[in-house]
Amino acid sequence: MNNARESILARIRHTLHGDDKPYTNEAVVQQLRQPSCGPQPNWQEDDVSRFISKLESVAGSISRISSADEVVPAITAYLQQHEIPLKLVTASSNLLNKLAWSGDFMVEQRKAAGTDITVVTEAYAGVAETGSLVLLSGANSPTSLNFLPDNYLCILRRERLVKHIEDVWQRLRDEHTGLPRAINFITGPSRTADVEQTIQLGAHGPRRLHVILLE
Amino acid sequence: MKSSSLTFSKNAEQALLDTQLQRALDKVGSGFIDKRRAAMDALPIFEQLRHSARDIKEHTLSRLDEYLLLFEQQVQNSGGEVHWASTPKQATDIIVGLCREANAKKVTKGKTMVGEEVGLNEALEQAGITPIETDLGEYIIQLADEPPSHIIAPAIHKTREQIAALFKQHHAQYGLTQPLETVPAIVNEARQVLREEFIQAEVGITGANLLIAETGSTVLVTNEGNGDLTASLPRIHIVIASIEKVVPTLEDATLILRLLARSATGQEITSYTSFFTGPRRETDVDGPEQFHVVLVDNGRTDMLGDEFHPMLRCIHCGACLNHCPVYGAIGGHAYGWVYPGPMGAVLTPLMIGLPQAPDLPQASTLCGRCAEVCPMSIPLPDLLRQHRFKLTEQHAVKIKPRMALAGWGFLAVRPGLYRWAMNMMTRLLHRASRGRGRLHKVPFAGGWTQSRDLPAPQGETFIAAWQRQQAKRKADNE
Numbered sequence: 001m002n003n004a005r006e007s008i009l010a011r012i013r014h015t016l017h018g019d020d021k022p023y024t025n026e027a028v029v030q031q032l033r034q035p036s037c038g039p040q041p042n043w044q045e046d047d048v049s050r051f052i053s054k055l056e057s058v059a060g061s062i063s064r065i066s067s068a069d070e071v072v073p074a075i076t077a078y079l080q081q082h083e084i085p086l087k088l089v090t091a092s093s094n095l096l097n098k099l100a101w102s103g104d105f106m107v108e109q110r111k112a113a114g115t116d117i118t119v120v121t122e123a124y125a126g127v128a129e130t131g132s133l134v135l136l137s138g139a140n141s142p143t144s145l146n147f148l149p150d151n152y153l154c155i156l157r158r159e160r161l162v163k164h165i166e167d168v169w170q171r172l173r174d175e176h177t178g179l180p181r182a183i184n185f186i187t188g189p190s191r192t193a194d195v196e197q198t199i200q201l202g203a204h205g206p207r208r209l210h211v212i213l214l215e
Numbered sequence: 216m217k218s219s220s221l222t223f224s225k226n227a228e229q230a231l232l233d234t235q236l237q238r239a240l241d242k243v244g245s246g247f248i249d250k251r252r253a254a255m256d257a258l259p260i261f262e263q264l265r266h267s268a269r270d271i272k273e274h275t276l277s278r279l280d281e282y283l284l285l286f287e288q289q290v291q292n293s294g295g296e297v298h299w300a301s302t303p304k305q306a307t308d309i310i311v312g313l314c315r316e317a318n319a320k321k322v323t324k325g326k327t328m329v330g331e332e333v334g335l336n337e338a339l340e341q342a343g344i345t346p347i348e349t350d351l352g353e354y355i356i357q358l359a360d361e362p363p364s365h366i367i368a369p370a371i372h373k374t375r376e377q378i379a380a381l382f383k384q385h386h387a388q389y390g391l392t393q394p395l396e397t398v399p400a401i402v403n404e405a406r407q408v409l410r411e412e413f414i415q416a417e418v419g420i421t422g423a424n425l426l427i428a429e430t431g432s433t434v435l436v437t438n439e440g441n442g443d444l445t446a447s448l449p450r451i452h453i454v455i456a457s458i459e460k461v462v463p464t465l466e467d468a469t470l471i472l473r474l475l476a477r478s479a480t481g482q483e484i485t486s487y488t489s490f491f492t493g494p495r496r497e498t499d500v501d502g503p504e505q506f507h508v509v510l511v512d513n514g515r516t517d518m519l520g521d522e523f524h525p526m527l528r529c530i531h532c533g534a535c536l537n538h539c540p541v542y543g544a545i546g547g548h549a550y551g552w553v554y555p556g557p558m559g560a561v562l563t564p565l566m567i568g569l570p571q572a573p574d575l576p577q578a579s580t581l582c583g584r585c586a587e588v589c590p591m592s593i594p595l596p597d598l599l600r601q602h603r604f605k606l607t608e609q610h611a612v613k614i615k616p617r618m619a620l621a622g623w624g625f626l627a628v629r630p631g632l633y634r635w636a637m638n639m640m641t642r643l644l645h646r647a648s649r650g651r652g653r654l655h656k657v658p659f660a661g662g663w664t665q666s667r668d669l670p671a672p673q674g675e676t677f678i679a680a681w682q683r684q685q686a687k688r689k690a691d692n693e
Contacts, residue, residue, distance in 0.1 A: 004512070005299035008458065011516035012280040028281045032429050032463060038267040038470040039260040058486070111501040114414045130484040139498035143447045147440045165472075169465040178293065179430050181502045182447065183490040190440040191486055192402060194352035194368060196239075196375050197246050200402045203351055204409065205440025205487070 037166050047128035054131025058188030060209045074212050091121040092140035111142035119149040125168050126161040134168050137182040146184050152206035158215040216334045220551030220572035230545040231666035239372050247537035250481025269592045271467045272528040282428040282461045289431025293493030295506035306511045307338035314344050317451050319417040325442035326350040327422030329457045329511050331553040347412045349441035358385045364547030367479050367533040372546045419445035423456040429464045432492040436485045452503035457511045459527040474590035478532035514566050522601045528591040535585035541578050557585035557595040573611050576602030637676050645674035
């Protein structure tokens with residue numbers, strides 16, 4: 001163990017306060033108690049339209065449905081359209097657990113493996129500002145599901161769609177004590193431009209991202 | 216990392232004559248600039264955001280000790296561990312120690328510039344641990360055994376053909392020998408090779424774009440998803456971050472993120488923006504069992520409160536590189552160390568010492584585009600000038616520029632003589648160009664004309680042309 005911690009703090013204090021005594025300032029506590037939002041982007045259209053246009057601008061796609069019964073048909077249609085086998089790994093949630101998969105499907109609930117082709121999850125929130133999905137790690141929602149498969153399908157309930165990123169923080173503060181290990185904001189499929197600045201989807205994460213919006 | 220900043224002039228000369236490099240730089244073109252412009256045009260609140268971002272950073276820096284302690288406490292509260300490093304050696308010792316404790320032979324890495332700064336890969340290799348870069352750009356330059364040439368696009372200097380050749384050479388061991396002609400083929404092969412590494416690695420090391428004091432979270436921004444796989448699959452996640460990355464709250468981080476991706480690539484948000492807080496929880500089914508954050512100083516506490524203090528606001532977006540005419544002409548390697556472009560020309564002398572990089576602050580026309588596009592309002596040209604003052608104080612300016620400046624100074628305070636000399640020079644150069652409007656060779660300016668032409672004057676000075684036109688107008692009016 002080195003004394004780097006003490007020496008770094010002492011140097012900072014010496015510069016800032018002219019001595020190296022520890023300070024705890026009320027201003028810091030205040031800053032944290034009332035986190036202030038800076039300027040936020042605004043838009044004309046309704047939040048769902050904004051979410052969809054942002055999602056599509058980053059090569060994501062969407063199915064809009066109006067009841068939970070339509071989830072399985074929407075997923076089936078998407079998989080058939082892209083000739084993807086009806087073999088899924090899913091997260092767990094009230095909604096996901098109630099889905100009635102037809103006999104053609106092979107469905108497992110577990111964390112992801114490197115060879116999984118298609119995953120279905122349910123988002124904690126969606127953000128209209130950016131077209132992002134928000135996923136929280138947890139017992140029912142392994143983080144590996146978000147990054148290992150080729151095809152990423154995610155169910156978003158309309159009431160979980162918020163305007164700005166900061167609204168997610170507010171929800172988390174209201175609904176959780178402390179943050180989960182991982183909060184992933186996912187905006188479109190994985191991409192890279194590292195070869196001659198040419199955008200290529202599916203660098204290491206999913207090649208396709210499809211949202212099922214349940215309104 | 217070893218530096219070759221001392222030979223900047225020679226490096227730059229070689230870069231200008233390197234046809235492969237020039238071809239790669241040509242391909243970059245104005246892509247970054249156009250995309251950033253479009254993103255900013257779509258964001259009317261850019262200037263407001265920029266002011267708020269500067270305020271947030273300045274507020275945090277003014278209480279840096281308290282925010283770092285709060286961050287540490289919150290990491291601990293969520294089950295993680297914080298380590299402090301004043302020097303590069305301390306940082307690499309901590310990380311090598313953690314890897315040894317875990318008995319790790321291979322570690323996956325997300326892109327980390329502070330990792331480059333402290334020479335993390337070299338330290339791991341010396342300890343018998345194989346680091347595997349997983350960001351595609353970093354992976355390419357790791358195969359090529361080169362340092363990054365851009366802080367967000369590390370392999371920007373490589374052409375597709377060069378990358379294909381590297382893959383052919385290094386992937387034969389996996390039985391992958393098919394020729395790679397297209398970008399998708401290259402990306403797919405890297406995906407295939409790295410997938411196994413992600414799954415097998417015992418330790419994952421990533422950087423952090425921001426640290427959040429309120430929650431003890433580290434923020435990671437990527438497009439490929441490699442950072443998240445590195446952070447989530449191995450048993451141990453180590454984050455290496457410099458101390459100035461801390462901000463107070465999630466809201467503050469959000470505001471800065473709005474500027475970061477737009478300034479870097481013109482995206483509103485990257486594909487993946489992740490917040491990591493502690494290790495996996497008891498009921499989690501995946502995620503790392505250990506979470507370590509290594510806080511690195513490496514000279515930053517010296518910058519605090521001095522004339523280079525504004526540089527601590529830097530969020531490493533790369534906009535100043537993308538908009539720099541010098542960077543655009545020579546690429547990143549010529550700068551000789553980790554950080555290239557205007558931000559590198561300011562940081563490198565501070566981190567490796569001005570005598571080790573005396574040319575870098577001079578490698579700028581001070582055109583001001585970098586400061587104009589900087590989302591954190593860092594006055595980069597002023598900071599470069601600060602370095603120049605120091606160089607002059609230390610008598611470290613080379614004899615040729617010193618004599619040239621002395622000569623110019625002599626003329627500048629003698630307007631009559633100055634005009635006469637300019638007049639002569641303008642006519643001479645005009646005549647030498649024989650009406651072609653440019654000069655291939657100019658005496659005493661061989662360095663300048665070696666890789667480009669000097670635009671020739673039109674034959675008279677501005678003052679002479681002005682006087683002539685005024686006289687003509689007067690005559691016409693009469």
